[in-house]
Amino acid sequence: MKKPNLLVVFADQWSNTARGLHNPQIATPNMDRFAEEAFSTDQAVSGCPLCSPYRSELLTGRRAVHTGVIGNCMTGYDMCLSPDELCISQVLKESGYRTGYIGKWHLDSPELNSGSQPLSGAEGWDAYTPPGKKRHAFEYWHAYNAWNDHLHMHYWEESCEKIFTDLWSPVHETDKALEFMESRKKEPFALFLSWNPPHPPFEKIPEKYYDLYRDLEPDYSPNVEGDCFDNQTGEPGFKSREELDEAIRCYYAAVTGLDEQFGRIITWLKEKKLYDQTIVLLTADHGEHLGAHGYVGKHTWYEESINVPFLLRYPEKIPVGRNDISIETVDIFPTLLGLMDIAIPPSVEGRCLADWLICGKRPENEAVYSSAYISRDIFLEAYREKGLDPKRSGWRCIRTPEYKYVIEKGYLPEYIPRYLLFNRKADPYEINPLISHSPWEHTLMAQMHRRLIKHLEETGDFIKLE
CATH class of the missing domain: 3.40.720.10 (Alkaline Phosphatase, subunit A)
Structure with missing residues (x-):
């Protein structure tokens, strides 16, 4: 053929x-x-x-x-x-x-x-x-x-x-x-x-x-x-x-x-x-x-x-x-x-x-999040365009059908990181995120944080949060 x-x-x-x-x-x-x-x-x-x-x-x-x-x-x-x-x-x-x-x-x-x-x-x-x-x-x-x-x-x-x-x-x-x-x-x-x-x-x-x-x-x-x-x-x-x-x-x-x-x-x-x-x-x-x-x-x-x-x-x-x-x-x-x-x-x-x-065969270890969605964790990133080590700037994100979690490091060395959690189903226009200066203050945010950090460590892209 x-x-x-x-x-x-x-x-x-x-x-x-x-x-x-x-x-x-x-x-x-x-x-x-x-x-x-x-x-x-x-x-x-x-x-x-x-x-x-x-x-x-x-x-x-x-x-x-x-x-x-x-x-x-x-x-x-x-x-x-x-x-x-x-x-x-x-x-x-x-x-x-x-x-x-x-x-x-x-x-x-x-x-x-x-x-x-x-x-x-x-x-x-x-x-x-x-x-x-x-x-x-x-x-x-x-x-x-x-x-x-x-x-x-x-x-x-x-x-x-x-x-x-x-x-x-x-x-x-x-x-x-x-x-x-x-x-x-x-x-x-x-x-x-x-x-x-x-x-x-x-x-x-x-x-x-x-x-x-x-x-x-x-x-x-x-x-x-x-x-x-x-x-x-x-x-x-x-x-x-x-x-x-x-x-x-x-x-x-x-x-x-x-x-x-x-x-x-x-x-x-x-x-x-x-x-x-x-x-x-x-x-x-x-x-x-x-x-x-x-x-x-x-x-x-x-x-x-x-x-x-x-x-x-x-x-x-x-x-x-x-x-x-x-x-x-x-x-x-x-x-x-x-x-x-x-x-x-x-x-x-x-x-x-x-x-x-x-x-319809899912890849190995594919997660089923609900009857409506068959998906997995999706990882996204952005970096400062010039000057800094990419691991020290920009933002990183994990996205699932239900949630989106973002670590925003910003593009200036002195910028204090923010952590944002969006409920994609309840807030489809992403208007009202949960915002924190520590991911451990919220149980779901902490779970998403661990998954994102694990991915960043595995790919050599861990963000330093000093």
């Missing part, structure tokens, strides 16, 4: 609830239709909700604290995915797949970190990643490192000469994805398509999508309060509800634009009779607050930041339907290989959920 193709499509800064299925103000007919034909879960999370750390976890199946990509690959901060890391693309190529990567990479160190006038013309956080080990066996390459002018983008392929386009980046990248699959449709292919929108700047969208939302009055969730909204990652926030309203209109417009591009891909697969022979995963690197808890952006433990779409279709093996299995980023690599009957490398730290998806 022919090997299944693999298509992984992931957007940047796209929250799970930003779909028509969850929010009637957003038009996503193609994604909603796909959800009816696929497996989906509302319990998928970004293990480290920031662009570069997520990508390192997705491609290696290893936690960010071990890949070393604990923050964004940015100017003034020498960080990149090591050429020696073993990525899923290398495993797939060795298994006979033609591999491709299109769109935002954001795993290379910006070229301005090593010289003021790179031959590629790369600016800001951008970089030309030349052929070789740093591409991790992606044969076809039409990508850039980090650049946000969605309406006037550039890419690199085999040379350092920029390839320019005035198409909205998801349209251009979808064109390239269709070209790639067309040229390789007679042999098994594995393509990763990384769309940058709805990442800011939100207003960089085609007029035809914005027109659909021009007069929209956004419906806010109960956890959107106040008139000033900060950003955790240093990007500009919003100083009024009017600014936030406009950002939401643009954000929804971008998601609708992505929906149209995804529809083009599904239509092509059906026309070429490849739809049932292709494992299709639609997901995102992290979410976006859009005003929730007084924030815009990502990089917090709140659901708006960590909870991402996860729609997976492979009718040969996976039954259709929604479920509440919890999936974290490091699980994606082994689960995909499990579905493809490819051996999982020992370097992978995530767990293969293929048997669970295929026949």
Whole structure:
């Protein structure tokens, strides 16, 4: 039997609830239709909700604290995915797949970190990643490192000469994805398509999508309060509800634009009779607050930041339907290989959920928390982007279907840690956490604390609390 193709499509800064299925103000007919034909879960999370750390976890199946990509690959901060890391693309190529990567990479160190006038013309956080080990066996390459002018983008392929386009980046990248699959449709292919929108700047969208939302009055969730909204990652926030309203209109417009591009891909697969022979995963690197808890952006433990779409279709093996299995980023690599009957490398730290998806068989030691949820402890983390040992800053989190427990160390050496416990069922908008300066003051908090600390000790990521 022919090997299944693999298509992984992931957007940047796209929250799970930003779909028509969850929010009637957003038009996503193609994604909603796909959800009816696929497996989906509302319990998928970004293990480290920031662009570069997520990508390192997705491609290696290893936690960010071990890949070393604990923050964004940015100017003034020498960080990149090591050429020696073993990525899923290398495993797939060795298994006979033609591999491709299109769109935002954001795993290379910006070229301005090593010289003021790179031959590629790369600016800001951008970089030309030349052929070789740093591409991790992606044969076809039409990508850039980090650049946000969605309406006037550039890419690199085999040379350092920029390839320019005035198409909205998801349209251009979808064109390239269709070209790639067309040229390789007679042999098994594995393509990763990384769309940058709805990442800011939100207003960089085609007029035809914005027109659909021009007069929209956004419906806010109960956890959107106040008139000033900060950003955790240093990007500009919003100083009024009017600014936030406009950002939401643009954000929804971008998601609708992505929906149209995804529809083009599904239509092509059906026309070429490849739809049932292709494992299709639609997901995102992290979410976006859009005003929730007084924030815009990502990089917090709140659901708006960590909870991402996860729609997976492979009718040969996976039954259709929604479920509440919890999936974290490091699980994606082994689960995909499990579905493809490819051996999982020992370097992978995530767990293969293929048997669970295929026949409902839980992985070994999987905990059953209630009749409604079959899940396990999910661990999340975030680090200060530069300067400090990651074990001494940021926050760490354990998430179950019922509860979420957070140790917040903060980003300053003198910051006194806080401990937060959320009841996810009773308080779904995470408005009223139990907050303490000692986890031992509350029995359940103490239990969650022990489980989180045990995980941190096992992974060498223990937070010092002096």
